[in-house]
Amino acid sequence: MTPKITLRAATVDDTALIASMHTRSWASAYRGILPDTYLDRDLQGERVAHWNTRMKDVAAGAASVFIAEHEGEPVGFICLVEPDETGSVLVDNLHAMPGHRGLGTGTVMLDEAARWARSRGARQLYLSVLEQNAAAIGFYESRGWTCAEREADHVGGIDVFSLRYVFPLD
Secondary structure, three states, rough: OOOEEEEEEOOOOHHHHHHHHHHHHHHHHHHHOHHHHHHHHHHHHHHHHHHHHHHHHHHHHEEEEEEEEEOEEEEEEEEEEOOOOEEEEEEEEEEOOOOOOOOOHHHHHHHHHHHHHHHOOOOEEEEEOOOHHHHHHHHHHOOEEEEEEEEEEOOEEEEEEEEEEEEEEO
16 A cells, blocks of 8 residues: 655744755765765755745745655655746656665655646646755656756856756646
């Protein structure tokens, strides 16, 4: 029997939890891609600052965050930004916690993203993934996402490339 993953809307009270999950996810997924000094020393504070700001957007209605839970335990989260002028919704973050991957958490969150975006009249979802993050790329491609663009980026004090992936909703 597949474990049941449920989603709940995050509130400002979840800011520290989201920042912590984001930090743990990046520290695991980006090990060997981003500098260890960044992942081990600078990341937590940076993610706390990021989520303190992003949750103000959520409170203002410009974005939504959903926390995925398995048996009441937070196992991931997704952040969705309201559609832009082209009818595209940014999947700003999608993270399944290390040790809880493979439960279907990512798929449940992507299904919610599509439902949420369609309810707002969006035509597509898009996101960025680091070019070296083969696991994430494989996950998205196996679910019908396609790479639309490669762009220079700067993360963790180094130059990297990000890939823009898109998923049509029609």
